[in-house]
Amino acid sequence: MTEAARKALSIPIPVARPRLVARPRSPHGVLWRPRLAEALDAGVRRAVTVICAGPGWGKTALAASWAGTRSLSGPVAWLTLEARHNNPVVFRSDLIMALRAAGSGLPDTGSRAADDDPALFRRLVSGLAGLPQVTVLVLDDLHEVTDPQVLNDLAGILHTMPDRLRFVLISRTEPGVPLHRLRAAGELTEIGAAALAFRVDEASQLLALQGRRPSVEEVAVRVRRAEGWGAGLRLGLEDLGGKAIEDYLVREVLATQPPQFREFLLSTSLTDRICGELAEVLTGQNYGHRTLERLAQSNLFVERIGMSRWFRYHGMFRAALRHQISIVEPERVPQLHLLTAQWFAAKGNGLVAITHAAAGGDWEFVARLVVDHGLQLFASVDREDFIAVLRRIPAERLMESAELSFCAALMAFADHDVASVPQRIARARTLLAGRGPRYRAVVDLALNVLESGVVIRWRGDMPHLVAVSSQLLDELTTLRWDQVPARLHYRAMALNHKGAGLLWTGRLDHAERFLWAAASAGRSAGVPLVEINALAHLSLLVHLQGALNAADEHANAAIDLAGRIDAKTRPASAVAYLTRALTEAERGREAETESLLRRGLHAIGDEPEAAPAVVVALVRARLLLDRREPLAARAVLYRALAEAGPHFTASLLVRLLGLGMAEADLALGDPAAVITRYAHRPAVPALMPAEQVCLARAYQDSGDPAAAEELLARVREGSDRVSAVSAWILTALAADAQGHGGRAGEALSRALAEAEPELIRQPFRRFGAPRMLVLAERQQWLNEARGPAGDNVLAEITGEIPIIGGTPAAGPLSEREQEVLKYLPTVLTAAEIAENLGISVNTVKAHMRSIYRKLGAGRRREAVVLSRQLGLL
Helix, strand or coil: CCHHHHHHHCCCCCCCCHHHHCCCCCCCCCCCCHHHHHHHHHHCCCCEEEEECCCCCCHHHHHHHHHHHHHHHCCEEEEECCHHHHCHHHHHHHHHHHHHHCCCCCCCCCCCCCCCCHHHHHHHHHHHHCCCCCEEEEEECHHHCCCHHHHHHHHHHHHHCCCCEEEEEEECCCCCCCCHHHHHCCCEEEECHHHHCCCHHHHHHHHHHCCCCCCHHHHHHHHHHHCCCHHHHHHCCCCCCCHHHHHHHHHHHHCCCCHHHHHHHHHCCCCCCEEHHHHHHHHCCCCHHHHHHHHHHCCCCEEECCCCCEEEECHHHHHHHHHHHHHHCCCHHHHHHHHHHHHHHHCCCHHHHHHHHHHCCCHHHHHHHHHHHHHHHHCCCCHHHHHHHHCCCCHHHCCCCHHHHHHHHHHHHHCCCHHHHHHHHHHHHHHCCCCCHHHHHHHHHHHHHHHHHHHHHHHCEHHHHHHHHHHHHHHHCCCCCCCCCCHHHHHHHHHHHHHHHHHHCCCHHHHHHHHHHHHHHHHHHCCHHHHHHHHHHHHHHHHHCCCHHHHHHHHHHHHHHHHHCCCCCCHHHHHHHHHHHHHHHHCCCHHHHHHHHHHHHHHHCCCCCHHHHHHHHHHHHHHHHHCCCHHHHHHHHHHHHHHCCCCCECHHHHHHHHHHHHHHHHHCCCHHHHHHHHHCCCCCCCCCHHHHHHHHHHHHHCCCHHHHHHHHHHHHCCCCHHHHHHHHHHHHHHHHHCCCHHHHHHHHHHHHHHHHHHCCCHHHHHCCHHHHHHHHHHHHHHHHHHCCCCHHHHHHHHCCCCCCCCCCCCCCCCHHHHHHHHHCCCCCCHHHHHHHHCCCHHHHHHHHHHHHHHHCCCCHHHHHHHHHHCCCC
16 A cells, blocks of 8 residues: 555545535526426436436426425435546545435445545445435536546446446536446436427426416427527526527537637538538538537537438527627628538539528629529429528619529519519520620520520410420530539429420320429429429319329329428419319319319419419309309400410410300300301311310201211210210210100210219209209119119219118008109109109109118119019009
């Protein structure tokens, strides 16, 4: 034993200062949070509980308030650690004193020696093992201890872990002792910043303790701003300007860091997220990622974003850092913003690059970035944020260069000033003179894409749109990504424009191919609004081909995607709603049609694109025609054509408007006008199936059944199911009028079979309604022996809903029911039975339902069979 050791043995164990071994008082206004108290209760049933978070998260307050309520159930020893506890002798002696002061019953270990005697440490561990009762030892501010010997002593105690000793370790950083074995054995409870963060209900209670009772919405805003940080909530009560919060963070966090860390934090605070590579660019230091990891592990208000390489600073800490650097080094702030913009631009993140370039005040750089990334941002979910950055450009500078004029054109369109967009594009092209041919080509390409979408397409000049889009697609094949960063986005846009242009010019097969390509390209390039718009136009395309289920599928896909990116009210999704409205109209669902029309109008906006605006008129006219208001429908169609504008050239839409007018003429009893309208066109292939059906109706009404049948024969075997249903219905009505009952029944059966898969209903109500009801009731009776095919349509037309799987009801048939029953074996309809009995058709149907129910029958033929078996017939 050395002389120093002998002297140490003769020195009494120093008495720890009372404030170190006594539990600190809970600060005024501390909120008792049951969920955290329960977590501590559960934790002390295990070996070790670690409460680890940065300053101000309420670690000590939580443990102190908990200890104050739990000390009656057993000793709770408390030791607040300081820098002097890096001396092993001081640490051991204060540890012993804290345990004894708590009344743990720790036996005398005889430890009066220096820290280099292993035998004395073993006696201390042995004494801890001999504790007579379970004791909780709270070690507060463990981050103050960095001495290896002290940490080894603590690790040794944790390794042996006396049966009746429980540890609560409170630290700002990850404790410097190994905890992995305890974690693996399930003996470790960890309470971090996420658990300590205040929830909205807890924040409301905390503010109530301070005499405040704000609304739940206001509390939620405070919690979101503070990210649950307790000190931020408390300091923010009277500190509207954030001065107290900033002062706390600067003194408690920033000032305690080494100079190189302070410089690192300040230099990297201007971006909302930071990675190691960007940090190295901004600081000029190496090991950026390692530094960020160390800061995060130290709980310095830095956290990793998921499992990625990116990190973020707590919002209040970031604000404090930004204010500090603006005061200390204001000249560096623009430089750091521009470095950040250059880095993000090189990585292809246009919005962040443009935002930082604007913050740096370099408007020419902003404009160059807008040329490279602006159109895809304009067509993305970040559109509003992008436009907000553009509005920061000084107005007097918007005409200084071609790039700035490009920005001005985008802002004009965003402000619904469509009329000024062509002039701004022309100004930009003028300012391109004198530029190098390669760069001029890049800017001109962006201008052409912009013009095709917000000028040509918006006006409805579809042949021009197809031509320009084709030229753009050809140009894009000759350019590389490094020349045009938005090359894939431009291609998706050009494909979509060409597909829409081909659709509205009536070239459906070609349109379908380009729209599918646009949807795929939009998904690959990350331009969801292009994909939504392409799917919406595909839905209308297949609707026009008479495939209602496929139209629904495409429209719903577009609407669902719009919902995922919060774009249901954007113009890109308008055509999807309008297509669904047209589909629901064919299914006879007027309420749904009106609802979808309203949603389409909301999405289309105040300055709509010409083509969707015409589709709105088509939906309105369809509703009016089905309500038997042909004059109002014709007025809507004429007004739509007049308001489309002088540039509007879309042959398919013009034909659809004409079709609506022709249907209005028929409803007004003027078939000659329809024949005149279509007489100059050959029936095939110029007339669409719906036009052929309309012309056939005109021939029928004008007394030329042969001409009508020639047209209907073509449509009946075509792929347009809606038109085929209409053609079979007209065929059935014509046959019935000529007294050919069998032919009428067969035609109606074909109509029903075609209608059921697509749920087509409206044509049965649209054509010859009174006679159609008679045919349908007779067909329902005749079809019962053939199974359920077509029954749903028939039941909706006749109002006779079968009772499937009914059970016999008690009681005989009434006298009136017996009278109705006698007519059931006949082929008379309900209306004809009612006429014979001199009662209303509704009364007959009510009696029929009652007969079915009492007999346990599901349909008319079954009721007849059962009645005969029971001797009722």
